[in-house]
Amino acid sequence: xxDEEIKAVDEKVEDSDEMRRAEIVVSMVxxxxxxxxxxxxxxxxxxxFIQNHNLASEPYKTVASRKFHFPTTPQTIFKSIxxxxxxxxxxxxxxxxxLTPIVRVATSLLVFKKSHDTPxxxxxxxxxxxxxxxxxxxxxxx
Amino acid sequence: MSAxxxxxLIFSVSILAGLLGAVVGIGGGAVIVPILTLVFHVDIRxxxxxxxxxxxxxxxxxxxxxxxxRMTNLRxxxxxxxxxxxxxxxxxxxxxxxxxxxxxILFGVVLAWSGISMYKSHADAxxxxxxxxxxxxxxxxxxxxxxxATGQTVTYxxxxxxxxxxxxxxxxMISALLGIGSGALKVPAMxxxxxxxxxxxxxxxxxxxxxxxxxxxxxxxxxGDINPILAAPVAIGVLVGAIIGSRILGKLDAKILRxxxxxxxxxxxxxxxxxxxx
Numbered sequence: 528x529x530d531e532e533i534k535a536v537d538e539k540v541e542d543s544d545e546m547r548r549a550e551i552v553v554s555m556v557x558x559x560x561x562x563x564x565x566x567x568x569x570x571x572x573x574x575x576f577i578q579n580h581n582l583a584s585e586p587y588k589t590v591a592s593r594k595f596h597f598p599t600t601p602q603t604i605f606k607s608i609x610x611x612x613x614x615x616x617x618x619x620x621x622x623x624x625x626l627t628p629i630v631r632v633a634t635s636l637l638v639f640k641k642s643h644d645t646p647x648x649x650x651x652x653x654x655x656x657x658x659x660x661x662x663x664x665x666x667x668x669x
Numbered sequence: 670m671s672a673x674x675x676x677x678l679i680f681s682v683s684i685l686a687g688l689l690g691a692v693v694g695i696g697g698g699a700v701i702v703p704i705l706t707l708v709f710h711v712d713i714r715x716x717x718x719x720x721x722x723x724x725x726x727x728x729x730x731x732x733x734x735x736x737x738x739r740m741t742n743l744r745x746x747x748x749x750x751x752x753x754x755x756x757x758x759x760x761x762x763x764x765x766x767x768x769x770x771x772x773x774i775l776f777g778v779v780l781a782w783s784g785i786s787m788y789k790s791h792a793d794a795x796x797x798x799x800x801x802x803x804x805x806x807x808x809x810x811x812x813x814x815x816x817x818a819t820g821q822t823v824t825y826x827x828x829x830x831x832x833x834x835x836x837x838x839x840x841x842m843i844s845a846l847l848g849i850g851s852g853a854l855k856v857p858a859m860x861x862x863x864x865x866x867x868x869x870x871x872x873x874x875x876x877x878x879x880x881x882x883x884x885x886x887x888x889x890x891x892x893g894d895i896n897p898i899l900a901a902p903v904a905i906g907v908l909v910g911a912i913i914g915s916r917i918l919g920k921l922d923a924k925i926l927r928x929x930x931x932x933x934x935x936x937x938x939x940x941x942x943x944x945x946x947x
Contacts, residue, residue: 549743554736557729565908572901576673582898587675591711591899599893617897621722624904625886627729628879635747646808650747654880657754661761662887 545642549635556634560627567620574613629658672898675709680902686723687910691731692918693930694871695852696724696878697907699780700933702847703940711899713769717847718894721882723907724844728879730911732872738919740872742812745827745865749873750880752834753855756841757884764846764888773945776847777938783853784934786861787927796825797864804830814869817919825869829862836862837877844878845885852878853934867923871930 576583582590589595597614598604604622607615636651670678682704683697690697698720705716735741800806805827813824836858844851852874859870889895918926 546743550736550739553743554733557736558733561726561729561733561908565905568901568904572676572897572905575898576676583673584671587670587672587709590672591675591709591715591896593712593715593893595896595898597893597897599891614897617901621895621897621900621904622890624722624725624729625883625890628725628883631729632747632750632880635743647744647747650751654747654750654754657751657758658880658884661754661758661884664758664762664888 549638552634552638556631564620564624571613571617571620578613676902680906683903683906684910687727687907688914690727691911691914694856694874697727698724699937714894715896718889719899719903721886721889722900722904724882725879726904726907727911730908731915732876734915735872740814741876742873745810746873746876749837752837753841753881754884756838757845757881760842760845761885761888770945773941777942780853780934780938783857784931786857788931796866800826800828802828802830818922825866828864833863841881844881
């Protein structure tokens with residue numbers, strides 16, 4: 528009898544193949560994003576300390592402060608990576624981590640579009656537009 | 670203290686932050702910011718930058734397990750993200766205008782408020798059986814999850830979508846200002862206003878905080894507030910902690926979870942208020 532009760536409530540629950548697919552896609556995107564980011568960050572920071580022996584022994588207050596300068600634009604980060612600098616690789620990893628949730632929103636938009644779930648296509652599109660706007664504004668703030 | 674030793678220490682602290690953050694759905698920033706500023710006297714803006722990274726790492730690291738276990742309500746999460754992202758955008762634009770002391774006080778007050786309201790709410794309240802909320806019904810936000818602590822399937826209806834969305838706007842704004850995921854606000858909003866069971870609220874908050882943080886991360890990144898020497902050990906430590914933590918939540922007693930949550934909020938709130946007021 529209890530089972531029947533659960534079934535009755537369950538009919539209102541969105542439990543379709545679409546949601547299953549969304550769940551699988553979303554968790555895959557997160558897993559891949561996190562793995563790439565962690566690898567780059569770990570590798571990058573190890574290389575940074577190996578490349579600069581002075582940095583490792585420097586007092587942390589000068590390194591973890593505003594006086595410590597590092598690349599912040601895509602161009603300078605790219606240049607740093609090309610020169611094989613650990614700091615560039617670390618920043619690329621951090622950037623990959625920041626991108627992970629954004630890619631997650633974009634892929635769920637595609638899943639909802641494929642299953643013609645119009646309200647959620649609109650919702651995820653809106654979220655994506657706001658995210659991209661904030662990124663664009665971030666660049667302007669320079 | 671040398672930079673290398675500092676990084677190793679931050680890495681260990683971050684594992685704990687990620688673990689706790691994943692379980693209570695708050696992103697670990699609420700642990701990272703006070704430790705960096707109060708213990709290590711790191712510039713608050715850099716601490717916030719590192720915390721933003723911690724929030725994204727906690728969210729993305731733990732979400733994988735929560736989604737597979739079906740504890741995350743994806744539809745509610747994505748719906749509420751409309752509020753959090755717009756709020757985060759507003760907050761990121763205000764951050765250079767708001768003074769440090771005000772940030773500490775705001776942080777403290779918000780956490781104290783969340784703690785008190787979570788303590789007052791009833792831990793064993795029955796989930797909502799049906800909902801008159803038109804938006805929740807139209808968007809099919811109702812869901813269920815399996816509680817591994819009791820072995821029962823918990824089916825719940827969702828209500829209060831408008832209030833929830835409004836609170837998420839505020840939460841998004843505060844998280845951009847303070848570099849926390851503001852799960853500390855999201856969880857009570859979902860639990861109290863939308864009647865979503867605590868475990869599902871926690872997992873869904875965890876899912877959303879990554880996107881909230883990412884919305885303001887671009888701004889922090891180009892301002893140079895995300896210092897790689899500081900953010901790298903935080904990112905990796907928190908990821909490790911979050912993955913471990915995400916395996917614990919399902920098995921935890923909801924009542925214990927509530928007490929852990931309240932305790933964490935109150936302790937940090939007192940620390941931050943003290944910092945802002947004296």
